[in-house]
Amino acid sequence: xxxxxxxxxxxxxxxxxxxxxxxxxxxxxxxxxxxxxxxxxxxxxxxxxxxxxxxxxxxxxxxxxxxxxxxxxxxxxxxxxxxxxxxxxxxxxxxxxxxxxxxxxxxxxxxxxxxxxxxxxxxxxxxxxxxxxxxxxxxxxxxxxxxxxxxxxxxxxx
Numbered sequence: 001x002x003x004x005x006x007x008x009x010x011x012x013x014x015x016x017x018x019x020x021x022x023x024x025x026x027x028x029x030x031x032x033x034x035x036x037x038x039x040x041x042x043x044x045x046x047x048x049x050x051x052x053x054x055x056x057x058x059x060x061x062x063x064x065x066x067x068x069x070x071x072x073x074x075x076x077x078x079x080x081x082x083x084x085x086x087x088x089x090x091x092x093x094x095x096x097x098x099x100x101x102x103x104x105x106x107x108x109x110x111x112x113x114x115x116x117x118x119x120x121x122x123x124x125x126x127x128x129x130x131x132x133x134x135x136x137x138x139x140x141x142x143x144x145x146x147x148x149x150x151x152x153x154x155x156x157x158x
Contacts, residue, residue, distance in 0.1 A: 025039070026038065026039040069100075070095040078091065081113055
């Protein structure tokens with residue numbers, strides 16, 4: 001079950017680090033060529049502006065804070081869903097990448113809350129989020145490599 005008592009493991013945090021990559025200089029959104037500006041491991045916010053350069057320590061601090069927010073949202077949005085700790089961690093990484101709003105409105109969430117088996121739902125729904133797979137305005141995972149990484153992570157421990 002989803003539980004807010006569970007903290008993201010070091011392996012889960014490393015998955016996010018690897019999938020996101022770290023850029024210490026702010027860069028524009030690839031889709032808009034401007035806002036929202038991003039820095040570190042995918043951190044956005046009013047404090048991220050063109051020309052901003054941060055330290056690795058700041059990138060790590062924002063990553064921890066952003067991951068904690070993603071964890072809280074997964075636990076809130078998927079309360080009652082039957083998830084292994086590894087599936088929860090994969091969904092935290094997913095939420096970190098696409099945002100809580102996209103997770104909240106997703107068929108992935110609806111199916112999990114309806115009681116469908118998580119392994120079946122994740123294997124069917126996550127590929128729909130590959131960049132370009134669907135014509136939606138929400139953020140998409142940027143490569144099939146990320147989907148494979150999520151799947152491997154989900155199935156690591158049953």
